[in-house]
Amino acid sequence: MKYKIDSNQIQEDLSWISHPPSKLWWSWIIFLLLCIAIGMYALYLQIAEGHIVTGMRDNVVWGIYIANFIFFLGLSYAGAIIGAFFHLFKVPWRRPIIRISSLIAVIGAIVGPVFILLCIGRLDRLHYLFIHARIQSPIIWDVFAISTYIVAAILFLYLGVIKDFAVFRDSSELNFSRWRRKFYNLMAINYQGKEEQKIIINKTRNLLAIILVPMVVIISSILSWIFGMTLRPGWHSTIFGPYFVLAAIYSGTGAIIVAMWIFRKMYNLKKYFTDRHFVYMGVVLIILGTGYGYFTFSEYLTSWYASDKWDSELIDKLLDPEYYGVWFFISNVLGILIPIIVMVFKKLRTPGLITLASVIVLISLWIKRYLIVVPTLETTLIPIQDIRPEYLFYSPTWVEYALTLAGFASFFLFISLASRFITIIPMSELAEEGGINIY
Amino acid sequence: MKSEKCGCSGPSRRDFLKTGVVALCGAAACGCSGGSNLLKEEEKIKLLSPDGELIEVARSQIGPAVPPVGKLEAREGIPGRKFVMVIDLAKCNNARKCITSCQKMHYSPSDVEWLQVKLMKDNDQASPYWFPKTCFHCDNPPCVKVCPVDATYKRSDGLVLIDNDRCIGCKFCMAACPYSTRVFNWTEPELSEEAKMCSYSPEASVPAQEGTVEKCDFCPDMARLGELPDCVTSCPNGVFYFGDENEDTVTNGEETVRFSQLIKDKAGYRYMEELGTKPRVYYLPPTDRIFPVERGLENVESDPLREMFKDIIDGSPTI
Ligand code: SF4
Numbered sequence: 001m002k003y004k005i006d007s008n009q010i011q012e013d014l015s016w017i018s019h020p021p022s023k024l025w026w027s028w029i030i031f032l033l034l035c036i037a038i039g040m041y042a043l044y045l046q047i048a049e050g051h052i053v054t055g056m057r058d059n060v061v062w063g064i065y066i067a068n069f070i071f072f073l074g075l076s077y078a079g080a081i082i083g084a085f086f087h088l089f090k091v092p093w094r095r096p097i098i099r100i101s102s103l104i105a106v107i108g109a110i111v112g113p114v115f116i117l118l119c120i121g122r123l124d125r126l127h128y129l130f131i132h133a134r135i136q137s138p139i140i141w142d143v144f145a146i147s148t149y150i151v152a153a154i155l156f157l158y159l160g161v162i163k164d165f166a167v168f169r170d171s172s173e174l175n176f177s178r179w180r181r182k183f184y185n186l187m188a189i190n191y192q193g194k195e196e197q198k199i200i201i202n203k204t205r206n207l208l209a210i211i212l213v214p215m216v217v218i219i220s221s222i223l224s225w226i227f228g229m230t231l232r233p234g235w236h237s238t239i240f241g242p243y244f245v246l247a248a249i250y251s252g253t254g255a256i257i258v259a260m261w262i263f264r265k266m267y268n269l270k271k272y273f274t275d276r277h278f279v280y281m282g283v284v285l286i287i288l289g290t291g292y293g294y295f296t297f298s299e300y301l302t303s304w305y306a307s308d309k310w311d312s313e314l315i316d317k318l319l320d321p322e323y324y325g326v327w328f329f330i331s332n333v334l335g336i337l338i339p340i341i342v343m344v345f346k347k348l349r350t351p352g353l354i355t356l357a358s359v360i361v362l363i364s365l366w367i368k369r370y371l372i373v374v375p376t377l378e379t380t381l382i383p384i385q386d387i388r389p390e391y392l393f394y395s396p397t398w399v400e401y402a403l404t405l406a407g408f409a410s411f412f413l414f415i416s417l418a419s420r421f422i423t424i425i426p427m428s429e430l431a432e433e434g435g436i437n438i439y
Numbered sequence: 440m441k442s443e444k445c446g447c448s449g450p451s452r453r454d455f456l457k458t459g460v461v462a463l464c465g466a467a468a469c470g471c472s473g474g475s476n477l478l479k480e481e482e483k484i485k486l487l488s489p490d491g492e493l494i495e496v497a498r499s500q501i502g503p504a505v506p507p508v509g510k511l512e513a514r515e516g517i518p519g520r521k522f523v524m525v526i527d528l529a530k531c532n533n534a535r536k537c538i539t540s541c542q543k544m545h546y547s548p549s550d551v552e553w554l555q556v557k558l559m560k561d562n563d564q565a566s567p568y569w570f571p572k573t574c575f576h577c578d579n580p581p582c583v584k585v586c587p588v589d590a591t592y593k594r595s596d597g598l599v600l601i602d603n604d605r606c607i608g609c610k611f612c613m614a615a616c617p618y619s620t621r622v623f624n625w626t627e628p629e630l631s632e633e634a635k636m637c638s639y640s641p642e643a644s645v646p647a648q649e650g651t652v653e654k655c656d657f658c659p660d661m662a663r664l665g666e667l668p669d670c671v672t673s674c675p676n677g678v679f680y681f682g683d684e685n686e687d688t689v690t691n692g693e694e695t696v697r698f699s700q701l702i703k704d705k706a707g708y709r710y711m712e713e714l715g716t717k718p719r720v721y722y723l724p725p726t727d728r729i730f731p732v733e734r735g736l737e738n739v740e741s742d743p744l745r746e747m748f749k750d751i752i753d754g755s756p757t758i
Binding site: 049050051052056057058059061062119120121122125126128129132133134136137138139140143226229230231232377380381382383384385386387388 | 550555557558559572581584585586587588589590605606607608609610611613614615617618619621622623624625626627649650651652711714716741743744747748
């Protein structure tokens with residue numbers, strides 16, 4: 001697909017970035033801040049009173065926080081690998097998608113790890129992870145993997161935006177306030193559109209993209225190994241590494257589609273996110289979805305068929321409508337079939353329905369993460385024999401829900417704020433492609 | 440003689456030990472004994488506290504100070520030892536003395552059980568039996584492998600201990616332990632005055648700290664004094680045999696037997712050998728039992744729990 005973009009139009013199309021935000025936007029931000037404030041209160045309670053205010057107890061030691069942790073990191077990893085992949089293979093329709101996906105990569109990588117911190121009993125000792133790091137522990141692998149990855153993801157995003165920062169700094173058509181000009185001036189690090197500057201940026205981006213693809217595969221596997229390395233039913237499985245990689249990219253593709261739809265609506269970007277973009281991303285979605293579905297099937301089939309004692313105890317719980325049956329159906333059947341149905345019938349292949357399918361993918365993949373974490377922890381090898389219900393079954397408390405809400409709110413907040421500081425469309429790159437050098 | 444985790448009983452004395460004044464006592468030092476003696480009128484001895492105050496202490500309250508071992512020593516283990524435990528399932532009637540004495544010794548509240556007694560039923564035909572479960576101190580411990588900060592570690596004498604000053608409370612070890620041995624301090628533990636005054640050592644595991652993980656430690660502080668863990672001595676039925684694999688002896692406080700012979704003669708086994716964790720706790724199968732399993736219900740205080748146990752006894756294998 002060759003984009004036909006009138007490069008002269010770009011600045012005009014995107015000029016809203018220099019306009020003051022609308023009332024609606026402000027109310028949205030205030031709403032998000034309110035959600036975060038509730039979360040902060042919950043956090044205060046959790047710190048003041050201890051983890052007793054959560055639904056976690058000695059058997060289910062990890063709950064909804066870890067599900068969120070995997071979920072946001074999954075989105076992030078997907079953003080990074082899709083951006084890097086499209087960049088490397090010079091996919092013709094890549095440009096607007098790379099910007100969104102690298103944004104999701106960075107923000108997911110900031111929000112996700114916060115949730116693992118919420119599970120830690122002694123935050124005051126967090127630095128022990130560095131001063132007493134023990135290299136055998138998958139948590140230490142994760143600490144190093146995620147911190148390396150955040151740097152790479154931020155750099156990849158930043159290198160893609162420098163040219164736009166230079167445009168914002170110099171453009172006479174965009175009316176920025178003085179402090180914003182100053183900010184852009186700083187962020188553009190003296191980019192002047194010189195040939196050698198372009199070469200440096202391009203080379204570095206290529207290199208980062210080459211690093212990011214295998215890096216994402218490795219770090220999502222490491223994430224899965226936190227579970228895979230234990231002797232617990234449903235976790236101790238060789239498929240977990242690739243399974244997490246695919247699940248991450250699958251959910252992240254859904255997130256990118258949803259983001260495309262929202263931004264296209266909000267900022268009137270039909271020209272940039274065309275219907276065909278949605279169809280192409282929909283194709284990516286079902287390719288990943290079928291792979292993920294195949295892994296899911298293979299995973300559950302083998303443990304159900306061989307029916308080892310604890311595996312079958314777990315599978316029984318997952319399939320039983322009184323326990324997790326409904327959730328299991330949503331996450332493992334609907335979450336895989338609906339995108340396929342939408343994409344198979346030409347009539348259904350509209351941006352709206354593809355987005356709807358993506359929302360379902362996102363919901364089902366969140367549930368899936370919950371189903372990975374909680375039922376296994378409820379399936380102990382030695383019978384629990386307790387009458388305190390919270391020791392038998394996990395149910396999240398309002399504190400956990402509030403912090404989850406705050407996590408989602410901060411994800412949206414960061415994206416909303418970022419979209420006011422950088423255009424969701426890489427304007428200078430697109431103009432360049434159209435043969436005009438705005439920078 | 441019941442010595443508790445700090446090796447002492449009266450608060451004043453505890454303070455005294457903690458600050459290390461013992462050297463001052465000189466020849467007057469000092470035999471620690473049970474709390475019951477406290478009430479009797481006794482000869483008092485004047486001592487100088489570290490703050491320079493003159494204090495009076497009953498003679499019977501003074502004994503040799505055994506300061507808890509340092510962090511480094513607590514990581515290495517007692518030289519030449521290889522601790523091992525044998526639990527005779529044929530003798531257990533869920534008397535729960537092991538649990539309560541363990542709780543007393545570690546100042547744990549009654550809902551925190553480092554040692555648990557489960558009711559097991561291996562299959563429909565098998566008859567149910569009581570199953571005391573300590574930490575297995577595995578030789579291939581899944582919890583130690585995963586700890587990111589080396590807070591839980593394996594020692595040369597076979598013990599797996601936790602350094603609660605080091606633990607960051609990630610709970611990974613709890614997720615990794617296939618035997619659900621570990622417990623977490625979900626909130627600020629309510630500590631008795633005595634517990635608060637103990638100086639912490641991973642060998643004593645007291646006092647508890649919020650946000651950290653704890654578990655059965657096989658009481659190495661007692662072993663250093665040449666004493667058995669309290670679960671062993673408090674069991675009225677002699678279920679627990681504790682000892683040293685290097686010496687090839689284990690004892691339940693009444694009889695001392697050859698460890699290897701006991702395992703051979705009575706077909707000792709390790710629980711879930713197939714997991715490859717290599718536990719240091721051996722079980723003797725529940726054959727020729729001396730109590731009917733129902734006897735164990737008598738000591739279950741909560742009605743719903745008793746009902747649950749009854750169901751297991753009458754019905755299908757444990758879920
Ligand atoms: S909870 Fe404490 S002992 Fe357990 S793995 Fe984490 S740091 Fe180590």
